[in-house]
Amino acid sequence: MSSNCLNNFTSTIACHLRTGSSSRSTDSSSRKNLGKQLLDRMALSFFTLTTEKLHRAPSPMKRFPCSPGSRIQILPYLSSTASRAPTSHTGPREPIRKKRIMNAPTARSSSVAVAAVDPMENLLDSIDRSLWHVDARLRTSYPGDRGTRQPVHTCYIPADTYHPGIPGEWGREATEVLDSFAGTADALASIINAPLELASEVLPLVRAKLAREPIEDLRLDFEDGFGSRSDDAENAAVEEASASLKAAIEEGEAPTFFGIRFKSFEEPTRRRGIQTFARFVGLMVTDGRLPEGFTVTLPKVTAVEQVEAMVAVCEHLENSGGLSRGALRFEIQVETPQSILSSDGTAAVARMIAVASGRCSGLHYGAYDYSAACGIAAEHQSMxxxxxxxxxxxxxVAAAGTGVRLSDGASIIFPVGSDDEIRFGLRHHAQLVERSLHRGYYQGWDMHPAQLVTRYAVTFAFYRRSFAAAARRIAAYTGGPGAGASTDEPATARALAWFIIRGLQCGALSESEVEGATGLSGETLDSIAFERTNLH
Incomplete structure (x- = not known):
């Protein structure tokens, strides 16, 4: 309660008591005027005090939509209250007049001119105050995509088989398969089910990619691909693999993205998994920093609390290793039903993203473990x-808007065996890759070198097939030369720009092609694709 309001109110009462003691000698007219003045002063003091008290109420919906001490906002309440005032032995009371209240002095000011307050502005301010915490939560929980490059695949190999020459070996083996089974536009078109003209555009791009960057993202596996071994054997593998990876980085032979998958946080493997994670990170740190592109994968998550534990481990390793806060990020591998739906019926994966506190970089689907856990027969387990x-x-849905990226799983129907079996394996993989792309999964797992052929061929065809239409629409949206009227909304324009940027990042499109077709530079496309809306 304001001391000024309280003093004003008590002085009014005191004045009333003093006046009452000497009013016997006052005539009827004077008493009537005095009564009116007293009523005005008491009403003003009371409602000024009340508005300040209500303004400090904990719930925004219980506040008056005005600032403390405002007189104008209480006029409707004064008028309606005064008009219903009961009568006394001195006769009926005169309703409180707006003019009197507006011109009446207050304890704070003797000014008689008070500016009118716009009711709509007060309403808008009140709503802003009531939703500010919601706005802050949305900005934190849904920051949008970072706009950095996302690899089109992740290749998994047993950690103890890694050496710096792995990417080159995979590239050469994939090129041999390409030459033997998809070395012409006709053959490639048959494998990836694409028009001949499109296959002709894609073929040289695939060949160049296999020579330049056969593996975009490589994960050294200490989990299923490594198996259960003695602590000494796994520790030795950690030492050897980390040394080989550091050598590859120094020699420029490491993929753009790389990391490890360690054992899960389930009780039987938890301690071993954390030890491998901690040892590998410690060996990779140089001058208080991890190599650019390094990440780790947390597999077989069955509870939100396991993600919380992962965050605690990351914080400990950062503190003990002299790393900056947030340097360690991780992928969550979704390969158990419990990571999708909790026992209480909530979407566990959404809560996992939330408790990761910005450290979760991706959700990777594990097709075979998940299908098996759902009781699907082995013959029918598939992405x-x-x-x-x-x-x-x-x-x-859980990852949308959070900046967490998605990856589909793997196919273990490898293109190996007879010629017919190899062709079948290539076509099967091509169909799965295209299916994932159509559903918004722009990354997947590749477990065999021959799968690189269809990974890149289908991915490049996906972007090139839709590029011309996307370029026309984004040009129309930005008012480019020769562009017609655009009917696309901002959200669609962002999706179109992001589609073209992904095509550029993976090598399906060239900068000259994009600028020639859209009239836009890469920076302009970025500004459209990652323009922050009110939600972000």
């Missing part, structure tokens, strides 16, 4: 099974 589609749809 295209309905249970897989359900899980990936939940992942997609």
């Amino acid at each position: 295209a099974h309905p249970v897989a589609d359900h899980a990936k749809a939940v992942m997609q």
